Amino acid sequence: MSSFALPTLVRRQRASLKATLIAPPAALAVAIVLNLILYVIMGRDPLAVLHAMILEPFLSWASFSEVLLKTGPLLLIAQGLAIGFRAKVFNIGAEGQFILGAIFASAIPVWFPQATGGWIWPVMLLLGAIGGALWASITAFWRVRLNANEILVSLMLSLVAAQFLYYLLLGPWKDPAGFNFPQSVMFQYDAMVPTLIAGTRLNVSILIALALSIVAWVFMEKSFMGYKLQVGGLAPRAAGYAGFKESRAIWLSLLIGGFAAGLAGAAEVAGPLGQLQRSISTGYGYAAIIVAYLGALHPIGIIISSVVMAVIYIGGDNAMVSANLPIAAVRVFQGSLLLAYLIAVAFVRYRLEWPHKARPATTGSTT
């Protein structure tokens, strides 16, 4: 049996807090090393890439403010998704909910380009959040009423949303003075989220994201509703006996996820972009899934992991310019980071046991 010495996973008596805290940085370190090896194979200078990806984002205020700017949407979407993931509702269609949020918010400046007033941008953000929640509600309806798998439905809806965006930008919402580019008119001044610090593109939406992170923490850790969601995810049967309705958890998870993603989409068009474009999202909806997991699905952890993911985005852009690294390397990094995390997090509930230590005669676990 123990002719070759493969270690086995043995369940711990209780989850290890230490492993929970070590897992994300350990995964990050492993992912960095693996990807640096890949860059060496590709013939790039690993130190130059490392410098561009990890250090440069922090070296100037200008680039760090860009990191914080990217943190906003990732943080918002991931907080929303994590609530659903904890209830075991796998909404992976945040990308589509983000796009619908951007479209709903753009309706005001596209239809009323002359409108002025301080009410415009807050209403746009609200509309965006509603748009995202409405798009997510299709998935919720399909799951609750038709028993359809929410993973597949929400993902398909993201692909539909992207086509809908192209339709608008090539058709009715195309800027007539835009040289046929697939983009809307530039938004008027009042349709833009106010800038936070002069000289940077950083705007009020990062504060909204942080405020909602606190709301998410209170909701998940202090409220009865949040408790019910978590029980539903951890012990569905117990939740059923306690009278916690599964359908309500599904609706709530998807509406919260869609609301947050829609808000992020609205803040993106009303913030750094200033118009509706084809490339409004560089995969935020998918990256946010990784952010949520890397943050251990905990509101505080997600604040940290969203900054990490934003650094990877900005660093990837840097490395493309300074080390000639294709931008696809960012996606490779993201995928390997999540895989490394999923391995690392196994040690929260399990420990490795090497065969020569185990005594088959006394332990029932080895047969």
Next chain:
Amino acid sequence: MNAIEFILAGMLAAATPFLLAALGEMVTERAGVLNLGVEGLMALGAVIAFIVVYHGGGHFLAFIAAGLSATLLSLVFAFVALGFRANQVATGLAIGILGQGLSALFGKTYESLTVKGLPKIAIPGLSDIPVIGGLFEQDIVVWLSLLATLAIWATFAFTKTGLVIRAVGENPKAAHAIGYPVITVRVAAIAFGGMMAGFAGAYASVIYTPLWADGMIAGRGWIAIALVVFGTWLTGRIFLGACLFGAVSLMSLAAQATGLDLPSQLLSSLPYIVTIIVLGIISADRRLLKLNGVASLGEPFER
């Protein structure tokens, strides 16, 4: 050629990527493992096959290379999901992102290049029948895919191998108690699914539309996963579902050719919309899913 003849002639070729990937995923799921990384596995297979054909390696070698590379990536899935009992949904998503990233990375210098596809082989006599004759004029991979479909059906219908895979998926603890190697069977099923997804991607990039464009798989891996649900884990129904999606993806082409005035984006999203609708219809029959579904799907096995 009218629209019906056009769809009948092209349906099987359009269906092949769906069919191969869905059959592979069906085997994986029958063994109790949910691998959501099909889209990434297909993308990796597609780019590897394209590179091989572009550099003159030929289609046979291209399929071998695509199958091998996607198998390797699916073994990474097995390492994380089975070796560390990780959440299979998250692991599958990670493999999907990684596979798509790798395909974009490898394919960067091949963007918008084209290669030559494969000639069609007609079955004498049958291919001369009016209207449906086009069905019997297909390339070699389509014919082989049909054979593979039969072989997979026969494996589950008649052989012990099929029975063991199902036992491992239905009740891994019982299968283990009888003495079947649950983890080994699952790893093999994952590798088979990976290989089939690699073939599916290769068919898409070097035969069906022999060109390389980043993101060319365009959700077909996800539709393949949905097909397994539509087909309620049964080979024959999955084949019919794949044909339906082959026809749907051709319908958008046919509609444009007949000058139907619909926005092209609506036609492009037709396969996704059809997926959502059919998924709703099939899943609403809870008994059907319970009856044919895999009991331990997505749950890690612990002795």
